[in-house]
Amino acid sequence: MPSNPKSSTMTGAEIVIKSLIDQGVEVVFGYPGGAVLPIYDELFKQNKIEHVLVRHEQGAAHAAEGYARSTGKPGVVLVTSGPGATNAVTGLQDALMDSIPLICLTGQVPTFMIGNDAFQEADTIGITRPCTKHNWLVKDTDDLAETMHQAFYVATSGRPGPVLIDIPKDVQFASGTYIGPRNIKPSAYQPKLKGDTAAIQAAVELMEGAKRPLFYTGGGVINSGPHASQLLRDLVEATGFPITSTLMGLGSYPASGDKWLGMLGMHGSYEANWAMHDCDVMICVGARFDDRITGRLDAFAPKSKKIHIDIDPSSINKNVRADVPIVGDVGHVLEDMTRIFRSRGAKTNKAGVAKWWEKIDEWRAVKCFDYEGSDTLIKPQFAVERLAEAMKKHGDYYVTTEVGQHQMWAAQYIPFDSPNRWMTSGGLGTMGYGVPAAVGVQIAHRDSLVVDVAGEASFMMTMQEMSTAVQYKLPIKIFILNNERLGMVRQWQQLLHGERYSSSYSEALPDFVKMAEAFGCKGIKCEKPDTLDDAIAEMIAYDGPVIFDCLVEKHENCFPMIPSGKAHNEMLLGSRAGAGDISQAIESDGAVLV
Amino acid sequence: MDLKRGSSSRSAYHLRPALKEGEERRTLSVLVDNESGVLARVIGLFSGRGYNIESLTVAETDHTGHRSRITVVTTGTPMVLEQIKAQLDRMVPVHRVRDLTSEGPSVERELALVKVANTGDHRVESLRVKDAFRASVVDASLESFVFEVTGSPEKIDAFVDLMRPLGLVDVSRTGVAAISRGPDGM
Numbered sequence: 001m002p003s004n005p006k007s008s009t010m011t012g013a014e015i016v017i018k019s020l021i022d023q024g025v026e027v028v029f030g031y032p033g034g035a036v037l038p039i040y041d042e043l044f045k046q047n048k049i050e051h052v053l054v055r056h057e058q059g060a061a062h063a064a065e066g067y068a069r070s071t072g073k074p075g076v077v078l079v080t081s082g083p084g085a086t087n088a089v090t091g092l093q094d095a096l097m098d099s100i101p102l103i104c105l106t107g108q109v110p111t112f113m114i115g116n117d118a119f120q121e122a123d124t125i126g127i128t129r130p131c132t133k134h135n136w137l138v139k140d141t142d143d144l145a146e147t148m149h150q151a152f153y154v155a156t157s158g159r160p161g162p163v164l165i166d167i168p169k170d171v172q173f174a175s176g177t178y179i180g181p182r183n184i185k186p187s188a189y190q191p192k193l194k195g196d197t198a199a200i201q202a203a204v205e206l207m208e209g210a211k212r213p214l215f216y217t218g219g220g221v222i223n224s225g226p227h228a229s230q231l232l233r234d235l236v237e238a239t240g241f242p243i244t245s246t247l248m249g250l251g252s253y254p255a256s257g258d259k260w261l262g263m264l265g266m267h268g269s270y271e272a273n274w275a276m277h278d279c280d281v282m283i284c285v286g287a288r289f290d291d292r293i294t295g296r297l298d299a300f301a302p303k304s305k306k307i308h309i310d311i312d313p314s315s316i317n318k319n320v321r322a323d324v325p326i327v328g329d330v331g332h333v334l335e336d337m338t339r340i341f342r343s344r345g346a347k348t349n350k351a352g353v354a355k356w357w358e359k360i361d362e363w364r365a366v367k368c369f370d371y372e373g374s375d376t377l378i379k380p381q382f383a384v385e386r387l388a389e390a391m392k393k394h395g396d397y398y399v400t401t402e403v404g405q406h407q408m409w410a411a412q413y414i415p416f417d418s419p420n421r422w423m424t425s426g427g428l429g430t431m432g433y434g435v436p437a438a439v440g441v442q443i444a445h446r447d448s449l450v451v452d453v454a455g456e457a458s459f460m461m462t463m464q465e466m467s468t469a470v471q472y473k474l475p476i477k478i479f480i481l482n483n484e485r486l487g488m489v490r491q492w493q494q495l496l497h498g499e500r501y502s503s504s505y506s507e508a509l510p511d512f513v514k515m516a517e518a519f520g521c522k523g524i525k526c527e528k529p530d531t532l533d534d535a536i537a538e539m540i541a542y543d544g545p546v547i548f549d550c551l552v553e554k555h556e557n558c559f560p561m562i563p564s565g566k567a568h569n570e571m572l573l574g575s576r577a578g579a580g581d582i583s584q585a586i587e588s589d590g591a592v593l594v
Numbered sequence: 595m596d597l598k599r600g601s602s603s604r605s606a607y608h609l610r611p612a613l614k615e616g617e618e619r620r621t622l623s624v625l626v627d628n629e630s631g632v633l634a635r636v637i638g639l640f641s642g643r644g645y646n647i648e649s650l651t652v653a654e655t656d657h658t659g660h661r662s663r664i665t666v667v668t669t670g671t672p673m674v675l676e677q678i679k680a681q682l683d684r685m686v687p688v689h690r691v692r693d694l695t696s697e698g699p700s701v702e703r704e705l706a707l708v709k710v711a712n713t714g715d716h717r718v719e720s721l722r723v724k725d726a727f728r729a730s731v732v733d734a735s736l737e738s739f740v741f742e743v744t745g746s747p748e749k750i751d752a753f754v755d756l757m758r759p760l761g762l763v764d765v766s767r768t769g770v771a772a773i774s775r776g777p778d779g780m
């Protein structure tokens with residue numbers, strides 16, 4: 001908790017550590033170098049903050065993201081100037097796209113050398129300006145404490161995001177005045193938390209009359225805190241309306257809840273996408289109408305009135321026009337919405353909604369996630385299903401993912417009943433996110449089961465963080481769906497590029513079991529469906545990090561799928577669509593889309 | 595001088611390109627903390643998101659509070675223009691964003707320094723045009739003038755256009771400064 005508002009004089013490096021402690025920081029993910037040595041020296045002299053030494057600065061940023069997402073607290077990154085800072089850039093952009101609060105501290109060459117192409121100098125502020133919510137270069141030690149506390153404020157308020165403070169080495173050595181978090185100046189940045197009552201009232205009126213309502217929720221619910229997820233659950237129960245969510249919002253409404261339609265979007269469920277297309281009132285809560293969600297914009301939910309709740313005014317009317325825009329924090333708005341809804345008698349169009357559920361049940365009966373099983377090969381969907389079963393039995397699990405087909409299968413087949421349990425790179429789609437994110441999650445939740453559902457190609461982008469896991473005794477489980485392919489790329493090449501598999505084959509793969517052993521982890525390889533359950537049980541039971549090499553069917557495609565440039569009601573189902581259907585389904589103007 | 599010629603008028607010279615269908619032109623006033631990099635941040639927003647900048651001026655207007663005022667003239671569809679305002683408004687050093695075009699009447703002024711090199715009839719004619727535009731002479735030599743002209747961007751376009759055949763050499767323009775009419779401040 002913030003303490004000691006009294007001011008006193010200390011070195012810049014001491015101010016950094018003191019500010020972190022006063023902000024309640026317990027862990028910093030980082031990597032040292034010349035330009036941050038004074039700060040590392042101060043870290044050495046104290047024991048309130050744990051420093052986790054990663055193996056690459058990208059890993060520090062993703063680990064901090066995993067930590068932040070699974071705890072709701074901001075993640076802190078500490079890296080050196082030049083290459084340290086540039087290596088962290090991918091993680092910053094990832095956090096920006098997915099609204100994750102990060103504070104990244106970078107060393108910089110001393111102020112008198114800035115601009116001279118000094119050793120390990122980079123224009124960190126210039127490079128990171130577009131991939132942070134805000135950044136600061138501190139040129140005077142007296143400004144450092146103020147900037148540190150402002151940074152925490154900016155990262156965590158409004159729509160959260162990454163911020164960066166660039167601290168020249170002479171500023172770390174020099175002395176300056178420390179002030180506590182409560183003594184900082186009010187910022188020009190004052191996001192609006194309370195939604196407009198008239199707009200909320202208008203939204204409730206639309207909801208009361210709706211015949212085919214649908215909640216469409218996103219990461220904003222999770223960012224607003226567990227309280228917002230609870231309010232969402234209550235409102236869904238009170239209205240009896242169906243609910244779907246984006247990839248980022250999984251867990252805010254329980255997957256076991258009977259109003260749950262599954263994830264929507266490009267690889268979302270049949271029932272969620274059809275409901276989206278046919279709804280008459282859409283209640284968008286903390287989601288941003290991303291192109292993975294909307295499909296073809298002019299055919300997106302054409303019959304619907306749209307209510308859009310978002311804390312970021314720039315998310316509203318960006319891609320899709322909202323009929324009732326409500327700018328505010330999800331938690332605040334849902335609270336007011338529920339109160340107004342109840343005070344007006346909790347009215348809904350019961351008959352209309354009952355008929356809507358009948359329609360939805362027809363779509364559910366399609367069983368869009370069914371796949372053809374196999375006795376000889378492990379189907380990737382089967383592997384994820386069995387993993388999910390084992391995790392449910394174990395209880396208390398967190399899942400991270402890499403990016404590709406395996407990520408979509410994880411989203412489709414693993415149920416989440418509470419928020420902050422699912423960390424995936426949604427907006428940026430960063431391969432290599434999952435291993436370091438798992439490190440960050442496990443640091444925060446030492447006794448929980450943390451599994452990274454990985455692809456073999458993604459894993460190889462940041463696998464050096466296994467060494468971090470070993471060093472800090474983090475028993476993360478890397479569950480690789482090894483199809484020896486850049487599977488998602490291969491799928492698009494099959495469907496869109498005439499089956500010309502240009503560089504999408506994972507050539508020269510290492511022996512993952514031997515690699516695990518070399519790192520000091522446990523390696524498990526599984527090739528047969530009938531040995532899978534035992535192998536997964538062995539993985540979960542092992543008290544230490546595991547690399548699980550699950551060899552799966554190599555040419556499985558990820559379905560259902562809304563082809564690029566198509567509408568929700570044109571989605572394709574796996575068992576019913578061949579490659580031919582799909583390449584025909586995607587027209588040339590859709591092919592330019594990603 | 596290689597300036598693009600506008601299409602709409604013969605007498606006045608138009609720097610401002612014709613608007614695309616469905617697009618509008620807006621003058622925005624943005625009050626920001628005058629911290630280092632703030633201009634780069636605003637310009638980066640426009641270039642990064644593909645918004646247009648027709649004119650941009652910036653200077654510190656409150657020296658004690660370290661506030662600067664940025665005036666930016668931009669074009670886009672109404673939806674894009676709303677986005678631009680929202681994107682500006684959520685930037686940390688931005689205090690206020692005002693749409694001077696849509697939020698009531700406002701005045702816009704630009705200043706230009708216009709150099710002509712001429713003698714004889716052209717020299718006399720350029721002085722006549724100067725008087726007609728209430729411009730002033732800020733530098734003179736036996737074969738050149740520098741005129742200072744203030745007004746709307748269109749007036750300056752027209753002035754420059756008339757000077758072209760009279761020996762136009764150089765133009766330096768400030769870009770638009772704008773303020774709302776009436777008693778209210780930002």
Ligand SMILES: Cc1ncc(C[n+]2csc(CCOP(=O)(O)OP(=O)(O)O)c2C)c(N)n1
Nearest residue numbers: 404405406429431455456457458486487488
């Ligand atoms: C850093 C990065 N580079 C490239 C891509 C493009 N990309 C998306 S999925 C994918 C293949 C991933 O392969 P793998 O990790 O084996 O997962 P699979 O799809 O096979 O399950 C690639 C290359 C990306 N998302 N991120």
Ligand SMILES: [Mg+2]
Nearest residue numbers: 455456485487
């Ligand atoms: Mg693969």
